[in-house]
Amino acid sequence: MTSTDHTGSGDLARSLELMWGLDRKPTRGPKPALTLDRIVGAGIAVADAEGLDALSMRRVAAEVGAGTMSLYRYVPGKAELLDLMVDKVNSPCESEFPPGLGWRGALERVARGIWQMYNRHPWLLNVDQARPVLGPNSLRALELTLAAIGDAALSDREKMTVLTIIDGGYVSGMARTHFNAKHAAQRTGVSDEQFWAAQAPILSAAMTSGDYPELAALSQDSFTADGEGEFEFGLGLLLDGLEAFVERRT
Amino acid sequence: MTSTDHTGSGDLARSLELMWGLDRKPTRGPKPALTLDRIVGAGIAVADAEGLDALSMRRVAAEVGAGTMSLYRYVPGKAELLDLMVDKVNSPCESEFPPGLGWRGALERVARGIWQMYNRHPWLLNVDQARPVLGPNSLRALELTLAAIGDAALSDREKMTVLTIIDGGYVSGMARTHFNAKHAAQRTGVSDEQFWAAQAPILSAAMTSGDYPELAALSQDSFTADGEGEFEFGLGLLLDGLEAFVERRT
DNA sequence: CTTGAATCGAGTACACCGTACCCGACTCGC
DNA sequence: GCGAGTCGGGTACGGTGTACTCGATTCAAG
Structure with a gap:
């Protein structure tokens, strides 16, 4: 695809x-x-x-x-x-942000909202939105988000950068990987098991060839991914890094 | 697109x-x-x-x-x-990793390598790679990467997760946003200036309407993005978060 | 009430796409 | 030699977005 x-x-x-x-x-x-x-x-x-x-x-x-x-x-x-x-x-989160959420909580909420939007409308992942067309809904979503992270000690430009990094970069990228794989199964009629089974012979041949020692030494569970868990883990890392950045400068 | x-x-x-x-x-x-x-x-x-x-x-x-x-x-x-x-x-980085780079340096190097690969071949961004077909080059790249981050105190599964988060998620997502926008100009013949100029009337109308106070209050430079700089900044945040995670558990 | 300008729905046609099917030409093993 | 197997590639089908066109409809003006 x-x-x-x-x-x-x-x-x-x-x-x-x-x-x-x-x-x-x-x-x-x-x-x-x-x-x-x-x-x-x-x-x-x-x-x-x-x-x-x-x-x-x-x-x-x-x-x-x-x-x-x-x-x-x-x-x-x-x-x-x-x-x-x-x-x-692209309608913004149905409910407004609860007050007193704080910028980190707000960013988590927005990220999860986008994640779920991609879950509902996986075709969105394959629409090029590099040049965002600013409609009323998109603009409203941005407005609400900016209001909710107003307490972060960042300049306006930095806030926009953070939104680009988290939403445009990380969340979209992870969602693309995860939901495209998820929906590939039903779209193509080839289940994940079948897909990996088809690659197994070549893979094991490569392993035993000795050309890929690191891959051969990987533990068995390394390839079983939990998309949602990985998403949350990475989001935490990103926000931890951002929190340290904010604290470092204050 | x-x-x-x-x-x-x-x-x-x-x-x-x-x-x-x-x-x-x-x-x-x-x-x-x-x-x-x-x-x-x-x-x-x-x-x-x-x-x-x-x-x-x-x-x-x-x-x-x-x-x-x-x-x-x-x-x-x-x-x-x-x-x-x-x-x-998808040929791996031409030069092998210099020894003694450490896992953080290696991850940075891989991330920048992928970024540049997308710069050279922007069409890659629009190919669905959710189900990776493991060819010799892809497998070699993974092998070299695993070898270079061997010193990270992470389980095999965690290493794969980290690679998914950084490369499959963050780097791909940021590159998609950045390079699609960059190449949209030449592909459509509409420059970035023209693009934003076309939206300016609607935008300013929305600003002065009072419905978007946060957006109206944004400083002028908030919309001028530096793609490469944002990429490096976000990568730093992510790796800071990961470093804290690793240290926390040791 | 009549008339004409404006707007409606939609059929036809064209250039492009991926590719199933087919056939004549070539080249080697027997 | 000769026939099996492989080559290049032409033709044709069903799909796409949409330019162009035209008859039917509807309201404003006379």
Whole structure:
């Protein structure tokens, strides 16, 4: 599984207008039979149920019971549809942060929230979000997060850097590894056991060859990973490091 | 840019055979005009130069001056070609680790090596490697890494976990964010300045709306990111946390 | 109430993709 | 020599995003 390119959101301005609902309604003409929301929702439903590669304009159109080309009355193209799907799914933590959580608790909460968002919508992991399109939901999430870590003794720029490192870097990377593997099983019909069994012969041949002494000496349980546990462990390490950094400077 | 699905390497066993050179040569028939290496190399060249979405069987065939379907004499399909490309690119650090580096130094070195690998081959970031196909190069890299961090007071399983967290999680995630953004500019022809300028009107409207007080109060330089610097900073935090963990238990 | 401009849904068509299937040409072991 | 096995690669099918087009609908203006 690799990444389908949409060209980085062909018409960014149009995406933003649609996200923020800035298109002025026409007065003449027939009533639209569809809604932008319904289309975006259908796209999310398809991606959730069948993965990103099953998301096609024809498929979404069929889902809402319309002709394929009718979608283009609401959305400039597939890239923009994806932008809209991302922001819709990116709704901030339902409950606000409980007060008095402290910056470390808030960062943990945000990290786990993102982790669970990727669990609900694994297709998000394969959407290039390097250039974030700032929709209302994404912006709201950032706003709430900034408010919750206000007590950290960091500059504004450092706070943004920390968010990039933890959320954009660590959490996304770990989630990608973990959930892609998890969903690969059902998507391909090849279970984890089957997958590793297929590699076993080559692996054991490599072990006994003597070319890989370190690998050969590894204890048996080294390859059985507990994704969630590893995620929490690494998050702890990262926050420990950050805590030391903050204390060191005060 | 999103992720094109190959179905998780349709024929894993065949991929492994090709990687390890286990196919027994036929004795009858004409001499092959192509080489597996040449095809894989051409694929890498195309992906390096024009991105993952430009990588098609027809494009690779044209690159090596052959008919499209001729490639299927050497490779079962596109998924397996990608597997081969990944392992070929995944050659371990050219120079071995200098002795006496210590586990922390070794982990830093590995992390930076991966970072630079992603810099050279940004398409790698959009290949799903959740289920790693263990080719000779990948295995060699793991072997060398394990040898270099042998002095860490960690169990075998913990070492693997640490590698997953740092390399599979943090480094990959940060590299994805950074290099996808970096190459989005040239791929789409929209510079970073243009990209942010397009969002500026909506952003400033949101700021002045009063709905986003925290965002509005951010200092001006908060959005100017230094990817490499952020990467090093986060890596330091992670390793600080790990160092504390190791010392705490001894 | 009529009329025309604007907007609707959607069919057709094109260029691209991965690849199943097939066949003629080549080359060696017998 | 000759036939089995392997080579290159052409053709064709079902999929993709979407440009272009056109008839049907609806409201504002006369």
